[in-house]
Amino acid sequence: MPSCSPPTGGGCAPRAAVGCWARSVRACWLRWFRQRGCVQCLANNADVSQATGHRYLHEGVDVLAEQAPDLHIVLDRCWQEGMTHVVLDGTLIQSDHLACVRENGNGLWFSQKHKAFGSNVQFLSTPDGTPLWVSDGEPGSVPDITAARIHALTACTRPPQTVCPPWATRPTPAPESASTYPSADRKASPNRPSTPTPEPRTP
Structure with missing residues (x-):
């Protein structure tokens, strides 16, 4: 069984000696991420x-959240790696019943789409489904498009790197003025007058 006390003697001691109890606590909340077991x-x-x-679980979540990359950094990395596109989607992280209500009397954290309480979270992934970025949670009553506009769409919209050439279209002729249109006499055949000549009356 490994010793719970830090090494002593002439050997180099670690910068921060972590005891067995602290390691067991860290292992517990790491197990929660992997197994989603009962906190109790x-x-x-x-x-x-x-x-x-x-409390230890929430502290562990905060430590991991501080190391998460920013959305702009993720998009720049995807751009440098030559990704053709990324996938933006939202999901509901269900929770217990919350008493907060909206102005219309409905639950603030209740999702009418999923018929459950929870938080609306937006996430960005690669085309094969590898997660890249996760947004902060919005109340469950917030639609996906609204949550995406708050957290993701403003950063995903970026100007093009190069100016796109104009599409090739058929040239449109300039409108001709009234003076350039051919007259009726010109349109008529030279052998056939445009206006019939009246025959002379006989007495």
Whole structure:
């Protein structure tokens, strides 16, 4: 069994000695990300209370969230790697019932589309589905297009790198004026007068 105390003697000590208890707590909230297990069960395994387990879990989430790249950095990286397109989609992360209501009396965090409480999260992925970026959560009542406009569409819209050439179209002739149109006499055949000549009357 490994020793729980930091090494002593002439050897180089680590910069930050982490005990077995701290490693077990970190392993618990890492297990939650992989297995989505019960927080109370993970807290019992780490020999901490349920409230302390939730606090450690939220601290771990904050640490990982601080290391997440910004959307502009992700888009620049995709542009440099030559990706033809990325996929933007939204999903509902379900949660327990929340008492917040909107002006019309409906639940703020209740999604009429999914018929459940939760948070609307937008995410960006590669064409094969690899996740690249995740937005902050919006209330479940917010539509996907509204959440996308708040977090993603403003950054995804970028001017083109080069000026696109105009499309080739048929040339449109200039309109002719009234003076250039041929007269009726010119249109008529030279052998046939345009206006019939009246025959002379006989007495």
